[in-house]
Amino acid sequence: MVRPGGSASLHGARAEEAGARRAAEQMAGNQGIKAVGGWSGDAEVAIYTSAVDQAALAEATLKRVIAADLANLEDGLAKLGEKAPENKR
Numbered sequence: 001m002v003r004p005g006g007s008a009s010l011h012g013a014r015a016e017e018a019g020a021r022r023a024a025e026q027m028a029g030n031q032g033i034k035a036v037g038g039w040s041g042d043a044e045v046a047i048y049t050s051a052v053d054q055a056a057l058a059e060a061t062l063k064r065v066i067a068a069d070l071a072n073l074e075d076g077l078a079k080l081g082e083k084a085p086e087n088k089r
Helices: 013-025 030-037 042-083
Strands: none
Touching: 013 030, 013 042, 030 042
């Protein structure tokens, strides 16, 4: 909510948490997240940034694992296809 005079603030703990999470997901800096949550310390911000960092790291890692598995599967299928006996009908 924008207050008269131009300052913005969220009201209520859930609104602050949701705003902080969204700001962290958009890679806002600590100062921006503190402003959204109305906090002065970095400890509160770390809760949201660490959760987002962990989710991003997990997603990136799983993408690499899936890509490697697909590459192995494709290589394996190509080798199996070369050795497969001809289909006699």
